[in-house]
Amino acid sequence: MSPINRRNFTKTSLIAGSVLFFPGCIIKEKNPSFLFFSEDEAKCIISLCEQIIPADEIFGGSTDAEVVYYIDRQLVSFFKHDSNIYRDSIRKLQNFCFKNFNTKFNKLEIDKQIEIIEMMEQNSLNYSEWQNPSIFFNKIRLHTMQGFYGSPIHGGNKNYISFDILKIDGLLRQRLESPSKISKNAS
Amino acid sequence: MLPKNHVNVVVIGSGAGGGVVAKELSFLGYSVVLFERGKWISYDNNSNDELSDQRNQILGANFGPDFIKNPRSFINKYGDEEVFNSLKGYGNIAECVGSGTVSYGAMAWRFMREDFTMKSIYGHVKGSTLVDWPISYDDLEPYYEKAEWEIGVSGHNKKNSFASNRNKPYPMPPFEINKEGKILEKAAKRLGWNAFPVPMFRNSKPYNGRTPCMRNSICVGNACPISAKNGTHNTVIPMAIQTGNCDLRTECIVSELVIDDKSLVKGVKYFDKNKKMYFQSSDIVVISASANETARLLLNSKSKFFPNGAGNNNDWVGRNLQSHAYTGAVGLFDYDILDFDGPGANIAISNFSHNNKKIIGGGIIHNEFNRLPYQFSQIRPPGSKLWGLEHKKFQKNNFKRLSRINGPIQEMPNFHSRVTVSKKIKDHWGIPVVQFSGKRHYLDHEHCKFLSNKAELLLKEAGAVKTWKNIGGKGQGRGQHQAGTARMGNDKKTSVTNKYGQIHDIDNLFIADGSLIPNNAGFNPSLTIMALGYWVGNYVGNNFKHLLIHQ
Ligand SMILES: Cc1cc2nc3c(=O)[nH]c(=O)nc-3n(C[C@H](O)[C@H](O)[C@H](O)COP(=O)(O)OP(=O)(O)OC[C@H]3O[C@@H](n4cnc5c(N)ncnc54)[C@H](O)[C@@H]3O)c2cc1C
Numbered sequence: 001m002s003p004i005n006r007r008n009f010t011k012t013s014l015i016a017g018s019v020l021f022f023p024g025c026i027i028k029e030k031n032p033s034f035l036f037f038s039e040d041e042a043k044c045i046i047s048l049c050e051q052i053i054p055a056d057e058i059f060g061g062s063t064d065a066e067v068v069y070y071i072d073r074q075l076v077s078f079f080k081h082d083s084n085i086y087r088d089s090i091r092k093l094q095n096f097c098f099k100n101f102n103t104k105f106n107k108l109e110i111d112k113q114i115e116i117i118e119m120m121e122q123n124s125l126n127y128s129e130w131q132n133p134s135i136f137f138n139k140i141r142l143h144t145m146q147g148f149y150g151s152p153i154h155g156g157n158k159n160y161i162s163f164d165i166l167k168i169d170g171l172l173r174q175r176l177e178s179p180s181k182i183s184k185n186a187s
Numbered sequence: 188m189l190p191k192n193h194v195n196v197v198v199i200g201s202g203a204g205g206g207v208v209a210k211e212l213s214f215l216g217y218s219v220v221l222f223e224r225g226k227w228i229s230y231d232n233n234s235n236d237e238l239s240d241q242r243n244q245i246l247g248a249n250f251g252p253d254f255i256k257n258p259r260s261f262i263n264k265y266g267d268e269e270v271f272n273s274l275k276g277y278g279n280i281a282e283c284v285g286s287g288t289v290s291y292g293a294m295a296w297r298f299m300r301e302d303f304t305m306k307s308i309y310g311h312v313k314g315s316t317l318v319d320w321p322i323s324y325d326d327l328e329p330y331y332e333k334a335e336w337e338i339g340v341s342g343h344n345k346k347n348s349f350a351s352n353r354n355k356p357y358p359m360p361p362f363e364i365n366k367e368g369k370i371l372e373k374a375a376k377r378l379g380w381n382a383f384p385v386p387m388f389r390n391s392k393p394y395n396g397r398t399p400c401m402r403n404s405i406c407v408g409n410a411c412p413i414s415a416k417n418g419t420h421n422t423v424i425p426m427a428i429q430t431g432n433c434d435l436r437t438e439c440i441v442s443e444l445v446i447d448d449k450s451l452v453k454g455v456k457y458f459d460k461n462k463k464m465y466f467q468s469s470d471i472v473v474i475s476a477s478a479n480e481t482a483r484l485l486l487n488s489k490s491k492f493f494p495n496g497a498g499n500n501n502d503w504v505g506r507n508l509q510s511h512a513y514t515g516a517v518g519l520f521d522y523d524i525l526d527f528d529g530p531g532a533n534i535a536i537s538n539f540s541h542n543n544k545k546i547i548g549g550g551i552i553h554n555e556f557n558r559l560p561y562q563f564s565q566i567r568p569p570g571s572k573l574w575g576l577e578h579k580k581f582q583k584n585n586f587k588r589l590s591r592i593n594g595p596i597q598e599m600p601n602f603h604s605r606v607t608v609s610k611k612i613k614d615h616w617g618i619p620v621v622q623f624s625g626k627r628h629y630l631d632h633e634h635c636k637f638l639s640n641k642a643e644l645l646l647k648e649a650g651a652v653k654t655w656k657n658i659g660g661k662g663q664g665r666g667q668h669q670a671g672t673a674r675m676g677n678d679k680k681t682s683v684t685n686k687y688g689q690i691h692d693i694d695n696l697f698i699a700d701g702s703l704i705p706n707n708a709g710f711n712p713s714l715t716i717m718a719l720g721y722w723v724g725n726y727v728g729n730n731f732k733h734l735l736i737h738q
């Protein structure tokens with residue numbers, strides 16, 4: 001595949017992915033209520049997470065791994081101290097998008113979402129109501145990595161998707177999957 | 188009249204130091220109460236999940252403590268007190284029977300002869316409290332040997348040409364070198380460096396009635412499923428209990444030492460698991476609560492002659508807090524260099540521990556324990572994308588292709604890096620908590636650069652297609668290798684205990700843990716802490732025999 005083709009392919013598959021997931025019905029079926037996020041907030045987080053670890057030609061991304069549940073669960077337990085910054089940042093991000101594009105972040109095209117995240121990362125949004133979006137971005141970036149690459153006992157990494165991506169097999173796979181009788185923050 | 192439940196010895200904390208002391212004294216016939224604030228931990232209670240293992244501690248820590256019940260604080264850059272809202276920076280080892288020795292990586296290093304005479308070798312270091320230890324390597328050598336045999340260490344007797352002399356071989360042969368180790372070993376040889384197998388608190392053959400290691404590659408931060416990793420929880424503590432002289436009381440937290448008007452300790456106050464307070468009377472108290480908690484306990488124990496805390500009349504308790512600044516380099520290979528054959532770290536180089544130009548001390552370097560998927564997601568060459576497709580692709584392609592060489596640098600102890608107790612914050616039991624302040628000596632970061640360069644050189648020589656450094660040494664050292672807060676010394680004015688761990692001016696109060704260590708060398712400290720446990724235990728055992736006659 002030439003680089004250009006690959007890019008187009010990725011792009012379309014991502015859009016397909018996003019369209020597929022955004023009605024929220026899949027999430028509703030699984031878990032009718034988030035512990036922390038409102039349905040609307042969750043959509044925004046799902047989009048952010050998906051751009052942080054996107055689906056590719058072969059493997060799913062954060063949406064498939066259900067990373068949003070990992071973050072949601074931690075925000076009422078281990079990351080309680082981060083709950084304000086999450087709520088606040090989602091609101092600011094949505095306001096920013098409404099102001100500039102007249103729609104929500106999660107309704108924007110993938111490329112636009114990526115562009116905005118890059119600006120968040122570099123604190124270059126130029127939005128006076130949100131001076132340091134990189135603080136939030138770095139948090140959600142780490143939390144997404146944890147939810148995607150950590151153990152499914154905490155929510156996230158559904159069906160050990162990331163272990164497949166990393167080609168973790170044999171004994172190492174067995175050991176990583178084995179015990180987990182207790183999940184400390186199981187709610 | 189002594190209370191009915193009076194015992195000879197109270198030992199506080201059942202980790203590396205405390206487990207050993209409890210065993211030594213109960214074997215000699217002393218009645219011992221061993222207090223441990225945590226519980227017994229079994230492998231089945233824990234997941235191998237990296238987010239809550241004792242290494243990452245992102246979602247709490249499987250081996251404790253609960254940081255909500257046990258808060259700690261630090262002085263932030265604005266000079267204000269701030270409570271930790273996670274275990275990040277909290278300075279944790281563990282809270283369970285065996286403490287860090289259950290979940291540790293289990294490298295079993297002896298310090299070198301030079302580490303005991305740093306001041307004589309390197310002279311005064313500006314801004315540092317670097318000293319000679321009050322004891323020498325030769326003093327401690329028999330106790331290192333005892334620790335190696337009773338706890339169980341595998342290692343090579345000859346291959347580390349920089350090791351100080353040993354009188355008896357290791358009880359077990361070293362582990363076979365894994366794929367990565369073999370490649371690095373050859374590269375080291377080409378550079379003229381001496382690579383050798385890492386000594387390990389692990390059974391390389393059946394030992395002490397337990398099976399050999401199955402070469403699990405993810406046991407750093409976790410317990411061993413088959414008990415082939417040796418800590419105090421599966422060796423000396425069960426031995427102590429078997430004598431019938433040692434009463435281990437778990438889920439009991441000691442809040443204060445009770446010191447009388449004759450400058451003697453009479454026993455301790457503690458809370459049991461129902462939060463009920465008791466007094467335990469004893470002839471002797473040994474504190475082995477780890478560098479951070481031992482300092483806290485001393486500072487929280489005020490009495491007539493020690494208004495600023497036990498042993499603190501010269502303001503040295505809690506000072507010189509050190510740990511290890513970790514530093515090294517990462518190499519990317521164009522083939523799978525990792526075979527995930529445990530224990531992970533298995534090849535080391537000690538050429539840079541001492542005798543380096545312009546460097547005071549130095550450190551060991553070794554290949555790292557295996558990093559799991561999340562940790563791996565944070566290791567990238569400088570300038571790389573930290574998210575998105577590119578990040579995911581790197582993750583996908585390189586999980587088995589990264590080699591990381593790391594090592595602990597010898598930190599320069601300083602007076603201002605310290606543990607005090609908070610005036611405001613109290614824990615679940617109402618006890619004032621640890622508060623950290625100060626930071627590392629500026630040289631630590633410089634020394635880290637030196638060691639990272641060596642690590643990078645090795646990776647380049649080994650054929651890495653890309654290498655980069657991660658240089659440590661900033662911030663405060665207070666974590667897993669915490670040490671130095673109640674240093675031993677010959678001069679009362681500049682130390683907390685004498686060379687036997689006996690607190691100056693409180694003849695029946697001792698310390699046996701990492702707090703005693705004046706300078707923490709460039710090696711992981713557990714074996715040295717255990718050796719100090721035997722050393723202190725031996726002294727107490729021999730010098731309080733009159734207590735046994737009356738029984
Ligand atoms: C993930 C990890 C990897 C490590 N890898 C290595 C390695 O490879 N090699 C190495 O040499 N070292 C390693 N270490 C470090 C090692 O575990 C510590 O250096 C060692 O355990 C310190 O010994 P200590 O006796 O000073 O304190 P600890 O072993 O921590 O013992 C202190 C005990 O006291 C208890 N306690 C504290 N306060 C109270 C109180 N008030 N009342 C009752 N009980 C109390 C604690 O719960 C604890 O059990 C590692 C540690 C960790 C966490």
